[in-house]
Amino acid sequence: MLLNEMTWMEIRELLPQNPVVIQPVGSTEQHGPHLPLQTDILSAYEVARAAGERTGCLVAPPLPYVYSETWQTFPGTISFKPQTFMNCVSDIAESLVRGGFRKIFFLNGHNGNLAPLQTMIFQLLERYGREGEVLIGAGSYFMIAQEACAAIGDSFSDGTHANEFETSMVMQMRPDLVHVDRLGDWVYEPEFFLSFREGMTSVHKLPDSSRHIGVFGDPRRASQDKGRRYFEACVARVAEVVENFDPEYFGLGGGS
Ligand SMILES: [Zn+2]
Known part of the structure; x- marks a missing residue:
């Protein structure tokens, strides 16, 4: 069920069932020469909608603006500051809780959101963690x-952006938005800007659209079947x- 297609009275009737609200978050950012800017939010929203139909969970309107600083030199990318993004998701959670919801799941489609989302969870813990x-x-x-x-294809072992996985996903959801003629006309030369290695995180420089096409991975392996x-x-x-x-599902049992 889509939250914003319902009336407030219909939603009020559902509250005693303690429904889960899935809030898709994604990005509006470059995805190489072959995929649309909406790739991350399209994926998160479509997966959320299908999971919502299967389970009866509610799906809130997709949030297309998030933390996308990495791709700022690529035209069309729109980024929140990390704090803006955290405030935004925190306000969404607070609004839903004030409206009577007790279970909210942010379904993320963009790698760069992970750290701010986790930090936001800590902030919400201070607000809602007392009663459980x-x-x-x-x-x-x-x-x-x-x-x-990983059992289907390359997944993320060969790159994490506009790669085989993301390209295949968009081929499935919106094939009209994939430029298949642009998959093979370049040589993939990885450049690393951000690294997570042996417990350390480091950043060297941001990707530059004058030298980089904005792809990490090999989209040539993508297919609609995958x-x-x-x-x-x-x-x-x-x-x-x-x-x-x-709570039990997350290993947080022990409360009542
Ligand atoms: Zn993406």
Whole structure:
């Protein structure tokens, strides 16, 4: 069910059932020469919608603006500051809780959101963590389903942006938006800007659109068939998470 297609009275009637609200968050940022800027939010929203249909969870309107600083030199990218993004998701959670919801899951489609989302969870813990009545979670649909996706194709081992996985996903959801003629006309030369290694995080420089086409990975391996299988794997895992969305599922039992 889509939250913004319902009336407030219909929503009020559902509250005694303690429904989960899935809030998709994504990005509006460059995705190479072959994918649209909406790739991350399209994926998060479509996976959320399918999981919502399967489980009866509510799906809130997608949030297309997030933290995308990495791709700022690529025209069209729109980024919030990390604090703006955290304030935004925190306000969404607070509005839903004030409206009577007790279970909120932020379904993320953009890697760069992970750290701000986790920090936001800590801030919400200070506000709602005393009584244990409210459960707020966040996760990336592609990480939640990582094991199943790795069995289908390259997944994220060869890159994490506009790669085989993301390209296949958009081929499945919106094939009209994929420029398949632009998949093979360049040589992939990885440049690393941000690294997570042996417990350390470091940043060297931001990607530059004058030297970089904005792809990490090899989209030439993408296909619509892989996209269909990736999509189904992601929907199945997200549906499982939201269907079992309670403290015990997260190993947080012990409360009443
Ligand atoms: Zn992406």
